[in-house]
Amino acid sequence: MKHVNDIELIEYVAGKLTASRNEDVREHIAACKECSDRWREAVEVWNALGQWSVDTADHDVAQRITAKAEEEERNRKQHKNARDLQIGFLPAVVRVAASIIIAVGVGHKLGKYSVTGDTPRTAVSKNGPEYLAALSLEWSSDLAWLILEEDSPNVGEER
């Protein structure tokens, strides 16, 4: 029979082999001096390591952990409430903004198209360009000629 390989020997010592494989290894070790010696050494190391136990009795951190987690939970809830509050304000803000937009829009429309059918008057000169009327200047005024001079150099002569 083949010798027991290293990793299988470790698992045999750790008691982690399947029942059938465990039996095969046990039989081999009983019959093989070399594997028996290796097994004894492996058991010695295993047992030596077992001496190092860690005593955690003085290091109970359960309370510390739960207190910290509860604090996190409280902070999370406070944060959530604050966010919910902000979200709660949002519809009211949207409603107000929408009302303002609608009011401005309606106001604009009403100003542009008169409900009485009259179109709003703009000061328009009968003969001259509209920008003169916008400046409240008459076609015949002196100032108007100054403005119109560049547009039409011949106009001055007609005067």
Next chain:
Amino acid sequence: MTYDKSNDTELMTRLAKGDMAALGNIVRRHQDKVLSLSYRVLRDWHRAEDVTQETFLRVYRAAKHYKPKAKFTTWLYRIVINLCFDEQRKRAKAAAPLEDANPAVLAETDRNVAERKEVIESVKTAVNELPERQRLAVILHRYDGLSHAEIGEVTGWTKSAVESLLVRAYANLREKLDKMKYFVE
């Protein structure tokens, strides 16, 4: 102390629903294992306690998204090992002295106690002198009873890498303990 009989997955489900008592049960059930593992890896109680606290806080934060794909303890150990890796990286940068570098003088007068302490110190020294990956593999295998596959899951190493590390680690330990005259012929 009475323990809740719910299994870990049930406790995680309750925790996800905001039942903080479930966290208390999880902590009480696993804190010794987590503390021992992190202490053996980090060799420092203060850091081990910090890692233990952070491990369970991560469990609490992850509860809502927890899906029991692997064994709860495997997932828990993965968190512990990752945090220990982080701690070791931090420690390497800070080059802080190890707690075990200055072992306390034995005050005990009882000879058996002193001898036993000596044996434990030899074992600790032998384990702590192993290369880092071998040391971690041995700790998880010998002290936490993890299988090769589980060690692979926890550390992210392949199964063959784990097996190779374990074989070398146990061979090295045998050699080191021999040199320390631990084994009486």
